Structure formats: structure tokens, C-alpha cells
Amino acid sequence: MRRSSVGARLFQETGAMVNNSSPPPVIVVDQLTARFGDNTIFDRVSFQVNQGEILVILGGSGCGKSTMLKHMIGLYKPAAGKVLLSGVNINTYDDRILRQVRMNLGVLFQSGALFGSMTLAENVSLPIYEYTDLDPATIELIVRMKLGLVSLAGYENHLPSEISGGMKKRAGLARAMALDPTVLFFDEPSAGLDPISSVELDNLIKSINTGMGTTMVIVTHELESIFNIAHRVIMLDKGAKGIIAEGDPRELKDHSTDPRVVNFFNRRPAAEAPPQGT
Amino acid sequence: MEHSSVPGRGHTVEVRGERGQRLTLAISGRLALDNLYSFNAEVETLFQKMIPAALTVDLAGLDFLDSAGALALIELENQARTRSITYELVNPSDKARGIMGLIDPKALTTPPLITDRKTGNFLERVGDETLAVLYDFKRVLIFLGELLGALTYALFHPRSVRWDDVLSYMKRAGVDGLPIVGLISLLLGLILAFMSSLQLKQFGANIYVASLLAIAIVKELGPIMTAILVAGRSGSAFAAEIGTMMVNEEVDALTTMGFTPVRFLAVPKVLAAMIVVPLLTLYADLFGILGGLIVGVMGLDLTVYTYLKATQQSLSLLDIITSLIKSGVFAVLIAGIGCQRGFEVRGGAEAVGSATTSAVVAAIFLIIVTDSAFALVFQYLHI
Numbered sequence: 001m002r003r004s005s006v007g008a009r010l011f012q013e014t015g016a017m018v019n020n021s022s023p024p025p026v027i028v029v030d031q032l033t034a035r036f037g038d039n040t041i042f043d044r045v046s047f048q049v050n051q052g053e054i055l056v057i058l059g060g061s062g063c064g065k066s067t068m069l070k071h072m073i074g075l076y077k078p079a080a081g082k083v084l085l086s087g088v089n090i091n092t093y094d095d096r097i098l099r100q101v102r103m104n105l106g107v108l109f110q111s112g113a114l115f116g117s118m119t120l121a122e123n124v125s126l127p128i129y130e131y132t133d134l135d136p137a138t139i140e141l142i143v144r145m146k147l148g149l150v151s152l153a154g155y156e157n158h159l160p161s162e163i164s165g166g167m168k169k170r171a172g173l174a175r176a177m178a179l180d181p182t183v184l185f186f187d188e189p190s191a192g193l194d195p196i197s198s199v200e201l202d203n204l205i206k207s208i209n210t211g212m213g214t215t216m217v218i219v220t221h222e223l224e225s226i227f228n229i230a231h232r233v234i235m236l237d238k239g240a241k242g243i244i245a246e247g248d249p250r251e252l253k254d255h256s257t258d259p260r261v262v263n264f265f266n267r268r269p270a271a272e273a274p275p276q277g278t
Numbered sequence: 279m280e281h282s283s284v285p286g287r288g289h290t291v292e293v294r295g296e297r298g299q300r301l302t303l304a305i306s307g308r309l310a311l312d313n314l315y316s317f318n319a320e321v322e323t324l325f326q327k328m329i330p331a332a333l334t335v336d337l338a339g340l341d342f343l344d345s346a347g348a349l350a351l352i353e354l355e356n357q358a359r360t361r362s363i364t365y366e367l368v369n370p371s372d373k374a375r376g377i378m379g380l381i382d383p384k385a386l387t388t389p390p391l392i393t394d395r396k397t398g399n400f401l402e403r404v405g406d407e408t409l410a411v412l413y414d415f416k417r418v419l420i421f422l423g424e425l426l427g428a429l430t431y432a433l434f435h436p437r438s439v440r441w442d443d444v445l446s447y448m449k450r451a452g453v454d455g456l457p458i459v460g461l462i463s464l465l466l467g468l469i470l471a472f473m474s475s476l477q478l479k480q481f482g483a484n485i486y487v488a489s490l491l492a493i494a495i496v497k498e499l500g501p502i503m504t505a506i507l508v509a510g511r512s513g514s515a516f517a518a519e520i521g522t523m524m525v526n527e528e529v530d531a532l533t534t535m536g537f538t539p540v541r542f543l544a545v546p547k548v549l550a551a552m553i554v555v556p557l558l559t560l561y562a563d564l565f566g567i568l569g570g571l572i573v574g575v576m577g578l579d580l581t582v583y584t585y586l587k588a589t590q591q592s593l594s595l596l597d598i599i600t601s602l603i604k605s606g607v608f609a610v611l612i613a614g615i616g617c618q619r620g621f622e623v624r625g626g627a628e629a630v631g632s633a634t635t636s637a638v639v640a641a642i643f644l645i646i647v648t649d650s651a652f653a654l655v656f657q658y659l660h661i
Contacts, residue, residue, distance in 0.1 A: 116626040134315055141386060142311075145349045148385020157392040161625055180311060180344040211380040212345060213373060 023051040024087070026183055026215045027072065032081035034067050041067045043241045044081065047234055049183070054209055054216045056226050056249070059236035060264065065219045066187060068236065072217060073107055073185050074098075086182060103131055106176030107185045110192075112168035114160040120147060120171045121156035127178045146174040150204060166197030170204065177208070184208075186218040190225050202228045223265065227253075235261060288313045290339075291320050293328065300364075301330035306339025309347035317350055325357065333358050338369035348377040352386075418640075421540075421618040425548065425610075428541045432549070443546035444553075451512035451547075452554030456561065459507055463562040466499060467491060467569020475578055484578040488570060488585045489592035495566035496593055501601050502649055504562045505608035508555055509641035513616035516547050517637035520620025521630040529621070544617035548610055555609035556602040563601070600661055604652050611644045 025048035034041040041064040049055045057065050070076045072083050074090040083090050090101050114123050124143045128134065134142070147153055150170035152163075160168055169189060176184055189205065190198040202225050209216055209229075220226060226233060226249050233252065235245040237260055245252050245261045253265040263269070289309045295301040303324070309317060324330075335354065337343075343351075351367070358365040370378070398406065432439045475487050520543055523529050529539050567589055574580040619637040623629045 117628045128311075132311060132315070134311075138314065138318065141353065142346055142349060144386050144388070145345065145381055148382040148388070149345070149380055153382065153385035153388040154391045157390045157395075162392075177345070180346065207380065211376040213376075 025049060026051050026053075026086055027217070028084040028087075029068075029072065030082050030084065032068075032071060032083060033079045034064060034071060034076065035079035040079075040241055042236060045236075045242045046081075047243060047246065049215060049217055051215055052209070052213045054205070054218065054229050054231045056218045056220060056230035056233045057236065058219075058221055058226060058233055058264070060221070060238065063236040063238045064241075065221070065236060069185055069187055069217070069219045073105055074101065103127075103179055104182040105185060106179070106181035106183070108169065108172045108176045108187065108189060110188045112160070112165075112172035114168055114171055114175070116160050119157050119159055120152065120163070120174075123160070123171065124175045124178050127175070131179055142178075146177060147171070149177070149208070150174045151200075164197075166193050166201065169193065169197075169201060173201075173204065173208075177214075180212070181214070183215045183217060186216065186220070188220055188222075189218060190220060190222040198222070198225065199228070205229055223267070235264065289317060291317070291324075293324065295328075295330070297328050298331060300332040300334065301328055302334040302336055304336040304339060306341070308342040309340060309350065310342060310344040311346035314346050314350055317347075318353075321350075321354055321357070325361065330358075330363055332364035332366070334366045334368055336368050337371070337374055340371070340374060343374045343377055345377055345381065348374070348381055349386075351378065352381055352383060356383075417622070418615070418618055421621070422614060424540045425544055425614050425617070428538065428545050429548065431541065432545050438541070439549065440542070440546050444550045447512075447547050447550030448554050450515070451508060451551055452558055455507065455511055455554075455558060458511070459504055459558050459562050460565045462503060462507060463495075463500065463565035464569040466503060467495060467566035467571075468573055469569075470494060470499070470566075471570035471573035472577065475573060479578070484574075484580060485584065485588050487574055487578060488580070488588035491570035492567060492589040492592045493597070495570070496563050496597055496601050498649070500563040500566055501559050501605040501608060502645060504555060504559045504605060505612060505645045506642055508551065508558065508609070509612045509616075509638050509645065512551065513612045513637045513641045514634045516613060516616030517619040517623075517633045518630055520544075520617055521623035521633045524621065524623040525626055525630060539621065540617070544614070544621075547617055548613040551609035551613035552606055555612070556605045559601060559605040560598075563598075596661060600652075600656060604649065607648060607652075608645050611648060612641045615641045615644060 027049035029045060029047050031044045031046055033043050033045070045068070057068055059065050067076065071078055072090075074083070077091055085101055085105065088097060088101060090098075092098055092101070114120070115126075118126070121140070121143045124146050125139050128139050128142060132139075143156060144153065147156055150173050152167060152170055152174065155163065155167070155171070160171070163171065173184075186205070189201055193201065205216065205218070206229055208214055218225075218229065230249050232247060233245075233249045234243050235252070236242065237244040239260075245256060245258060249265075252261055256262055256265075289305055289307040292304040292306070293301055294304065301324075333354075335351065337351075355365050355367070397403065471487050471491050474490050475484065478484060478486050478490075520529070523543070529543070532539050532542055570589075571582065571585050574585040575582055616637040619633040619640065623633045
């Protein structure tokens with residue numbers, strides 16, 4: 001097996017685990033700073049993501065949500081600080097550890113990011129072929145199961161160009177879940193979807209989280225989605241260059257006194273907001 | 279009682295019961311994607327060796343289960359039922375039950391909606407390809423018509439041309455290409471002079487190396503090599519640029535804003551190519567002759583003056599003018615076909631790649647065909 005037990009030991013895994021009282025956080029973002037040239041996107045941000053939790057990162061356009069996500073999945077190198085996935089720094093240069101890091105995180109990109117020249121089955125099976133030595137018949141069965149999980153049973157031979165935007169997202173989710181990663185990351189999962197597809201995707205995210213215990217980090221600014229799926233939210237702000245609120249979304253909506261948070265949850269442009277304290 | 283296990287973080291399967299009787303499989307440890315292979319092998323052996331009459335799978339000792347492991351348990355149940363073996367699952371944890379509940383057994387047997395993609399027999403494919411070539415030819419003609427119309431419009435309305443873009447493309451297609459065009463032409467001149475000198479030396483006709491090289495480089499190789507290099511460097515870039523714009527709906531945006539995409543995107547590229555390709559050809563001619571000069575002076579004992587004099591005598595102004603006319607036509611073909619292939623892109627990254635390849639291949643093909651046509655025309659005109 002190429003998925004070594006050494007690598008598996010590095011990570012808290014998705015799935016049914018017993019005796020998991022007070023597990024350590026799956027992700028620790030420690031004093032993370034993102035900077036492009038002279039432009040600081042966020043500065044010394046720290047937070048944690050707990051096991052089995054759905055954490056939503058929200059905020060207005062340009063606050064650095066997607067930049068934060070790309071730092072958390074290791075696509076961007078931090079200007080300062082670090083991101084730990086199950087205690088392992090994801091910006092390590094050790095190829096062996098980096099491979100295990102990659103294997104233990106799945107990402108659903110905004111567009112689905114399916115490979116256009118491959119069928120859905122080939123897209124989903126790609127990481128399984130890469131990381132395991134399973135025989136093609138078993139992999140085919142796993143692919144069918146994964147496509148079934150996202151309600152795409154029967155679509156294994158379709159090309160991405162032959163399915164709708166919502167189906168592409170679901171197929172992208174099936175691919176992201178191919179190796180049962182420890183954490184699933186979602187970049188604007190509802191973007192470009194009709195309301196029904198959006199709710200369907202939210203329900204799918206919830207059922208996977210409940211059924212498989214997968215930890216999830218979701219970047220979105222869709223309020224319906226946030227209230228529907230989030231266990232906890234952190235809110236980034238462009239001006240503050242960091243987190244301005246953290247907690248249960250309903251609590252924040254009903255009890256926050258920060259005008260930026262109130263405006264966001266009430267869909268109120270800043271100019272229309274009443275002065276603070278009124 | 280039998281045990282089998284995978285070391286490290288694997289699973290252990292304890293088999294309780296006698297062969298042909300009710301068996302209990304106590305699975306403990308970790309059942310996941312990474313030890314699925316060994317688990318499946320153990321299960322297969324179990325069915326073959328023990329031939330159970332009934333099977334109870336006990337998950338009391340299971341520490342970890344992922345969706346692949348859950349699938350293996352479902353498959354185990356399916357196998358048992360297929361062999362008419364009574365099956366029972368006991369002591370699953372709530373989380374294990376949750377994962378197994380997510381898996382839709384129907385999805386595992388749902389036939390694909392698309393079973394095979396029709397490729398047709400040999401004759402059908404030949405027919406399809408022939409029609410595709412004809413259709414492609416028609417689209418190229420239509421585009422060339424559009425392009426010539428747009429160029430004519432630009433001729434009478436020069437202010438409509440985006441000259442900043444023209445300058446930018448002139449730099450990219452021309453100035454940036456100077457090093458490679460110079461190097462290739464120099465090497466071509468060296469090789470041609472050296473190879474021809476091997477023959478001409480035998481007749482004491484060293485001086486004719488200069489004439490041979492001048493005519494070959496200026497009339498044929500200079501324009502053709504330059505055109506092929508520009509096709510490879512810039513034709514492909516034009517196709518990729520417009521193709522990516524097609525994928526990103528930028529061309530659609532231009533159309534809806536009232537712009538003519540050919541005029542907006544193709545004309546600056548074609549004009550830039552029409553200006554720089556003849557200049558690059560002259561530059562290539564000079565470097566080709568320089569290559570011949572190096573061989574002539576260093577290998578054939580000719581003086582610089584003798585070599586250049588022989589070169590000058592073998593060439594007429596008309597030769598240079600026709601060479602430049604040819605390279606101007608090649609420029610229109612290279613840039614035109616690059617843009618046309620870009621506008622044909624539908625889909626994603628793969629289509630952009632195909633368009634880029636197609637732009638280079640089609641441009642080189644058209645360059646050779648056009649050059650042949652020029653050769654015939656010049657022959658009849660005694661040029």
C-alpha cells in the first residue's frame with residue numbers, strides 16, 4: 001500500500017472513531033500573515049478548527065477569505081505564521097510529509113475544477129489510483145459509491161462538459177472525498193448555483209459531515225448557506241486585516257454589537273448603517 | 279479459531295466457528311481505504327476455505343471505519359447473499375452505522391447512462407474526418423473573408439485600429455523573436471555553405487558557394503524559416519490568447535458591447551505580423567549570408583570582399599522584393615490562422631491546447647503550399 005501507516009499516523013482521520021474524547025484541533029492557524037508585495041491581506045490571524053466541525057469563513061469581498069483558504073490548503077506560502085494540519089506544518093518541504101498532507105485534505109474549488117478531458121469516473125478515481133494499489137474493479141466500485149454519495153450514480157462515463165454546473169460541483173465533491181480526507185475545504189460552494197441546487201449541496205455537505213464526521217472549512221458569503229450549515233463562523237474584515245467576529249452565526253446575527261457584523265448579517269451596505277450605539 | 283491481521287494500523291479479523299457452520303467474523307482495528315486490499319483478499323479466502331452456512335460480522339472491536347471500509351462491509355453482505363449465506367451485522371457503532379447509511383446500495387449497481395461513445399467503423403470515421411476537413415476549410419475561408427474585410431476597413435479608417443496593441447504585438451512577435459531568428463538563420467547559413475562547399479570544392483567552384491547561398495537564403499529559406507519560427511512563436515500564442523478569451527466569455531463580452539471581435543482582436547495581430555515578418559525575413563537573410571561568409575572566409579579561403587561581391591552579383595533587388603512580398607503573405611496566413619483557431623475554441627483547457635497545435639500545423643502547411651504557388655507564379659512571370 002502506498003498510503004503508508006507512517007503517514008496515516010500523522011493525521012486524525014475522517015471516519016467512525018471511538019474513544020475520541022476531547023480530540024485536539026484538526027487545524028491550527030497560528031499568527032498567519034498574508035502579504036502580496038506591499039499589500040497585507042490579513043495580519044497575524046489565529047484560530048482553530050475542531051474535529052468534525054463545519055467552520056465557515058465569511059466576510060465581504062476582498063477581505064481575504066479565498067486567500068485564507070489557499071493558505072490553509074498550502075497553495076500559498078505565508079508571509080509569517082503557520083498552518084498546522086493535525087499538528088503537521090503544511091508548508092513543510094519534506095516531500096513524504098507533504099504527500100500525506102495533500103492526501104488528508106480534499107478541496108472543492110469554486111468551478112468544480114474537474115479535468116475536462118476525463119470522465120467523471122476518471123476524475124474521481126485519479127487520486128485513488130495515485131495513492132493506493134487497489135485493483136481496478138475495487139476502484140470502480142469505490143467510484144460508483146462516491147458518485148452515489150453525491151447523487152450522480154450512472155454518470156460515471158459523462159464528461160464534465162455534459163453535465164450542469166450543480167452536477168459539476170457535486171462531482172468535484174466526490175473527487176475531493178475520494179480518499180476520505182481528514183478535512184474538506186470548500187471555496188464558495190453555492191456560487192453560480194440556482195437556489196435549489198444550492199440547498200441540495202448544503203444538505204449534502206451536512207449529511208457527509210454528520211455521517212462521516214469529516215471536518216469542513218467553507219468559504220462563502222451566502223447567508224442562507226451559513227445559517228444552514230455552519231457550526232461556527234469566523235468573520236474577516238478588509239479594514240481590520242483579520243478576524244472581527246467568531247462564534248455561532250445566529251448568536252452573532254442576534255447579539256453582535258459590531259456594526260460591521262450587524263451590517264453583514266442584515267445585508268445592509270455600510271453607508272446605510274445606523275451610527276454605532278443607536 | 280483463526281486470526282489474520284495487518285500490522286501497524288491495520289485490522290484484525292478473528293474467525294469463530296467451524297467450516298460449513300455458522301461463522302462469526304470479529305473485525306477489530308481499522309478498516310479503511312489503505313487496508314481494503316488485504317481485507318478483500320481475506321474475505322475471499324474465507325468464503326473459499328470455510329464455506330460458511332451463516333455469517334455474523336461483529337464490529338465491536340472496530341476502532342475506525344471510513345467510507346471505503348463501509349463499502350467493503352456492504353460488499354461482504356452482498357457476497358454472502360449471492361451465495362445464499364445468512365448474514366448478520368452486529369455491534370456497529372453509531373458512527374459506523376452513519377457512514378454505512380450514507381452509501382446508497384443502488385448506486386453500486388446503477389448502469390452508466392452512457393455505456394460507450396460511438397466511434398463508428400473505419401469508413402464512417404474517414405467520412406467524418408473528410409467532412410470535418412471540408413467544413414474546416416469553409417470556416418477558414420469565411421474567416422479570411424472577414425479578416426480581409428476588417429483589414430480593408432482598417433486601411434480606410436486607420437484611427438479605428440488599436441495601434442497600441444499593434445506595437446505591443448510587434449514587440450512580442452518581432453523584437454522578442456530576434457535572437458532565435460538570428461541564431462537559426464546563422465546556423466542555417468553555416469550548414470548550407472559547408473555542405474555545398476563539399477561538392478563545389480571538388481570542381482574548384484568555391485566562389486559559387488556565395489551565389490548558391492545568397493539565392494537559397496534570400497529567395498526561399500529566409501522567408502520560409504522565418505515564417506515557420508513566427509508560426510511556432512506567435513501563431514500559437516495568438517491562438518492560445520484568443521482561445522482563452524473564448525473560454526472566459528471575453529469574446530462574447532466584446533460582441534455584446536458592439537465590438538467586432540475580428541476587428542478588435544485579429545486586426546492588430548495581423549497588422550503587427552505584416553510589419554514585423556518581412557523585417558525579420560531581412561534580418562534572417564543577413565544572418566544566413568553571414569553564416570555563409572564565415573564558412574567562405576574560414577574554410578574556402580575566400581576574402582570577405584570576394585564573398586560579398588559574389589553575393590551582391592547573384593541577387594537582384596527584385597529577388598529581395600519578391601522575398602518580402604512572400605513573407606508579408608506568410609504573415610497574414612500565420613496571424614490569420616492563429617486567430618481563426620483561437621476563435622474556434624469551445625470548451626476548456628484541452629480545446630485551447632488543440633487550437634494552439636492546430637494553429638501551428640495549419641500555418642506551416644499553408645506556408646509551404648503558398649510558397650509552392652509563389653514558385654509557380656514567379657516561374658511564369660520570369661521573376
